[in-house]
Amino acid sequence: MVLMESRMGATDKTFRHDPVMVQEILAVLALKAGDVVVDGTLGLGGHTLRFIDAVRPGGTVVGFDWDSSMLEIARARIGTQSDVKVHLVHKDFREMSDVLAELSLRPNGILLDLGLNSAQIDDPVRGISFREEGPLDMRMDRTRGEPASAVLNRIAPGDLEWALKEYADERWARAIAKQVVARRKEQPLRTTQDLVDCVHAAIPVGAREKRIHPATRTFQAVRIMVNGELNGLAEAVEAAARALAAGGSLAILSYHSGEDRIVKDVFKSLQDEEFEIVTKKPQTPTEVEIRENSRSRSAKLRVIRKK
Numbered sequence: 001m002v003l004m005e006s007r008m009g010a011t012d013k014t015f016r017h018d019p020v021m022v023q024e025i026l027a028v029l030a031l032k033a034g035d036v037v038v039d040g041t042l043g044l045g046g047h048t049l050r051f052i053d054a055v056r057p058g059g060t061v062v063g064f065d066w067d068s069s070m071l072e073i074a075r076a077r078i079g080t081q082s083d084v085k086v087h088l089v090h091k092d093f094r095e096m097s098d099v100l101a102e103l104s105l106r107p108n109g110i111l112l113d114l115g116l117n118s119a120q121i122d123d124p125v126r127g128i129s130f131r132e133e134g135p136l137d138m139r140m141d142r143t144r145g146e147p148a149s150a151v152l153n154r155i156a157p158g159d160l161e162w163a164l165k166e167y168a169d170e171r172w173a174r175a176i177a178k179q180v181v182a183r184r185k186e187q188p189l190r191t192t193q194d195l196v197d198c199v200h201a202a203i204p205v206g207a208r209e210k211r212i213h214p215a216t217r218t219f220q221a222v223r224i225m226v227n228g229e230l231n232g233l234a235e236a237v238e239a240a241a242r243a244l245a246a247g248g249s250l251a252i253l254s255y256h257s258g259e260d261r262i263v264k265d266v267f268k269s270l271q272d273e274e275f276e277i278v279t280k281k282p283q284t285p286t287e288v289e290i291r292e293n294s295r296s297r298s299a300k301l302r303v304i305r306k307k
């Protein structure tokens with residue numbers, strides 16, 4: 001666990017992660033002492049730490065993360081809690097129903113804070129960021145699946161073009177896919193810089209957006225594809241809603257249109273006798289929060305309640 005040790009010893013900045021829209025989420029979940037709450041996306045435990053305080057004493061908190069290094073950081077931050085039961089689970093939140101059934105728990109509140117956090121993005125070993133050179137991996141759970149390099153070295157150009165459009169609204173999808181194919185004919189893609197070079201070769205300088213790095217959309221799309229982040233999301237959202245106790249709420253924070261569309265459609269399909277949509281329109285962070293935490297800028301919060 002060299003990586004973990006270097007993180008644990010790193011400056012406090014590594015741990016600075018302001019939980020996004022935490023006030024709005026606490027208000028809408030309205031947790032009280034003794035409640036059961038599930039954080040499906042533990043990350044650094046920012047929301048979970050607040051949930052622990054909200055259900056104290058006598059409450060139960062279950063946190064999931066599919067990334068074992070995040071789970072260990074969260075575990076260290078949470079520490080020992082004497083008057084709240086805390087279960088930290090190294091699993092995909094898409095397996096939430098089974099875990100809750102095993103624990104015989106019906107949550108009063110569930111949060112999914114989708115995507116990944118800055119500690120994951122900034123770690124060059126993971127190959128998620130285009131800012132530093134690293135192996136082109138991008139997997140959240142490196143014990144499973146294929147690294148991004150393997151996927152990009154074999155994917156059909158049409159499928160890559162589709163993913164770039166679908167997962168990141170990339171206008172230059174076809175040109176980028178063409179560059180990837182041309183480059184891998186010369187030699188296989190290995191590092192994050194190899195992919196950045198393909199993007200630079202595909203997008204003319206004059207056409208690049210000023211606001212964001214030209215590789216931002218490509219890296220987002222490839223990451224979503226490699227981790228299958230949207231596969232089974234609809235089913236997972238529905239299963240989470242159905243797992244709630246009567247009167248319980250499911251809050252979901254999403255950060256791009258592909259995710260938000262899925263959440264919105266599932267909520268609509270559930271809106272019947274049993275569920276009511278609390279957020280007719282998604283809630284967004286205040287200007288103050290966006291100024292203080294730029295990661296929150298694209299957040300959309302949708303909430304559904306079991307009657």
Ligand SMILES: C[S@@+](CC[C@H](N)C(=O)[O-])C[C@H]1O[C@@H](n2cnc3c(N)ncnc32)[C@H](O)[C@@H]1O
Nearest residue numbers: 019041043044045046047065066092093113116
């Ligand atoms: C945006 S961060 C959560 C940050 C957290 N709310 C906090 O305040 O510290 C998302 C986390 O969810 C995890 N994650 C994303 N998709 C997941 C999935 N399908 N199952 C389990 N964990 C997932 C990521 O590894 C990451 O640690």
